[in-house]
Amino acid sequence: MRHITLIPGDGIGPEITEAVKAIFSAANVPVTWEEENAGQTTFDAIGELIPSTLIASLKENRVALKGPITTPVGKGFKSINVQLRQMFDLYSNVRPAKTTPGIDTKFSNVNLVLFRENTEGAYSGLEIFDERLQISDSIARITRTGCEKIIRAAFEYANKHNCKKVTAVHKANILKSAGALFLSIFSQIAKEYPHIQADDKIIDNMCMQLVVKPEQFDVVVTTNLFGDILSDLCAGLVGGLGVVSGANIGSDMAIFEAVHGSAPDIAGKGLANPTALLRSAIMMLHHIDLKEEAGRIEAALDATLANKEECTGDLGGRAGTMEFANNIIAKL
Template identity: 55%
Template sequence: MAHRVTLLPGDGIGPEVTAATLRVLEATGIDFEWDRHEIIGISAVEDQRPELPDDVPESIREHKVALKGPITTPVGEGFTSVNVQLRQRLDLYANVRPCVSLPGLDTPYEDINLIIFRENTEGLYAGIETYDERLEIADSIARITRRGSERIVDFCFRYAEKNGRNAVTLAHKANILKKSSGLFLQVGREVAERYPDIAFNDRIIDNMCMQLVMYPQEYDCIVSTNLFGDILSDLAAGLVGGLGVTAGANFGDDYAVFEAVHGSAPDIAGQGIANPTALIRSAVMMLRHLDEVEAANTVNQALREVYAEGDALTADVGGSSSTMEFAEHLAARVEKLLATSTA
């Protein structure tokens, strides 16, 4: 049976990297039925249309799984991020960002293999803000709940247990934010007791950042609150080549959305030079979620081989290939590996 998946190409370079990713998925031989919906962020608002049409979350509720390209979000004004809206409306409380080195890239470190688990629905991103126009004072409330803390930390431990990971580090600021970060740390310690076979420790967030820059190989799974997790995941992406090569996914109890974590890059949209690696790696995560493990492993192996050879990469990682030239080259490698495995 075909997998029915909601497809959200996004805007900017989104349609280009999405088309490239679909070509690679086609090469796996796995059948997909794509329920395609358009989300075009700022352009939609300019045309007096909702930035997140109701049919999008309805489709994800029906199919349970979505593949999503980048979407433009206004800075400092305008509508709430479509990404944030989707996470809150579908209760996608776990943002998972593997940061894994690719061969052949000129990066500060080699053999990085860590995962950031970010609470996705509360904290400072809950959007609880007030503004006193008379005094020109803005307040934001970081809402931390026991339920929200427990389910993201437990999700991290369950993922570690299922995937043979050895250690979980909880990042916090409980030395200063004694109530909010303090609650997150307290709950984290309680959850850790349920998983005695997985090592647990905690780090203050500023020290955590320093540790990742100095000793990233010493870390495995890192879990944190929304804002801290957002910062850490971009920092960790920088260790392995940047957002253009880093996968991302959002999980709830019922739904999963796999997405490129980089921006929509409207300045290069339509030029055919965008790197689709981030969305392709996110699609690998989707394949594993759908229990298509052989296909996931094959695409991952093909991607590593293509990067190691370096002959068909996009310009941002030192090559000269277009978006689709890279995708076609990768798809051919996937097909070759699959043919060899069945010979």
Template identity: 70%
Template sequence: MKKLVTLIPGDGIGPEIVESVKDIFSAAGAPIEWEEINAGQISVDTGGKLIPDELIASLKKNKIGLKGPISTPVGKGFKSINVQLRQLFDLYANLRPCKNIPGLVTKFSNVDLVIVRENTEGLYSGLEYYDERLGIADSIARVTKVGCYQIVKEAFEYAKNNGRKKVTLVHKANILKQAGALFLQAGEEIAKQYPEIQKDEIIIDNMCMQLVVRPEKFDVIVTTNLFGDILSDLCAGLVGGLGIVAGANIGKEASIFEAVHGSAPDIAGKGIANPTAILKSSVMMLEHMGEQAIAKRIDKALDLTLSAKDQCTGDLGGKASTKEFTKNVIKNL
């Protein structure tokens, strides 16, 4: 029986790379039926809302979504679509696996880690104030005890369920005393429930240095919203860039999987976009839905394609178009 998934194509290269997922899922026999509803500027132009009511209703019903890259209109007072969706559905955990792909040469060859980022609090809470008289802007990084415990628990559960051995808490408690203490306290208490998993902690600036010197030291990394936003892109750079890593936004009632790169309007419609990131994200989605066998099959076919440079798109050193790349993955299934 097919499972219904909300599909948000996005804009720019979004529709092209989403089409790749649809073709590969069909060829692999994935038991997925798509309910396609868009958001962003396209939605504003046709219906007046950045996030249409029918999209919200679809995600509430289906509880699983796959999202292509979407550009939030700049300079028109719109809040980030990603932030809105995360807060609307309390998608409190952002998961970003970063692992070397065989055949894809980078500066490091031994990276295999996962960023677990708190996704709804901190500096993304939307608590901002501006005093025109004094020319002072305040952005409040609000964290809660519930939020800290929830994200640390998610990291330890991920480690337990995926055979990981260590969880590293990243913080700035030496400066951000109260918020840092709340986060570290959550780590101390949650770690006691998982004696088989090692816990350590590190200050954010030292963490950035350690990641570009010896990334093999790290396994599961859990941190607050802004630090996680920065570290997840840094770690993507260790394994080849944003074009090849997956992203998942996990909540108790719904989850949205997404390409983590931008909409690249400069190459939209040229048929040269690399669909790897959204394909990797769709593999995570299948695993989340309990379809491990098909997920593994697609992931293996994708890695086989990526290991043959002539089968890859231009950003990976090949000459294949988006459609040719997709056909190569299907051939490797």
């Protein structure tokens, strides 16, 4: 039995978390949930955004599933997601984007995985504000170590999953130093995988290519800010943030998460779509080598998504959160 830290989050987080727990229970997945929380909910309750009990649980279990978390806005708090990534060196943000039958989009053949460096770049927290001059300087720190880890993770994934190509995304035509460092390391590591095609795209051209011909990409690797933007763009190609999975992976810890917001406007109404969190949980099962269970749940989910009437309102159906979960359970 594998112990997993479960972070329900707030807003719709607890509802979609309960749906995933019900599906896992019905599928007899051999995991035990150790529930801790973070964000606005815990801050209101105990005055802490990231409780020490959560940190202890993560250190002990090394694997977590996380719902959407709200960081209080306008009070000087640093993003909880960023803090967790940097605290545990979860350097690899992995975001698959794949077309799903039954989910209507403008594209029918998207199948790519984005690797975003997760701990440095524009989100390093290196900001200087000159009150007198009213000038803000934000430093996007790029390190050789950070580049090597995320680029190697992308190539290792491509190698393991028989992907044909890895594409590096950058802005080396303007960001001369950072771009040169990222591209030089990409070129060096690519030589270790001669059977995988390696190419690169400037970020603005990449955005255009993704909305014109997304099927040309397999694995994409980039820095933090570019990856943050591209990951949401890629989600839009396959149905939106409500249907895509996400993972933050380091050398010895991984946090799998729903990447959408906490949607407080519909919280408690039983309307939320749990697909994103469930797909993240399926990624988690693959990560801990429970592949048979992952396959069964994924097949049941895909069969449900293919029937619009059995889906939640955002996908054109009439099912509530738990009704949708029960539709999945019925197909296990």
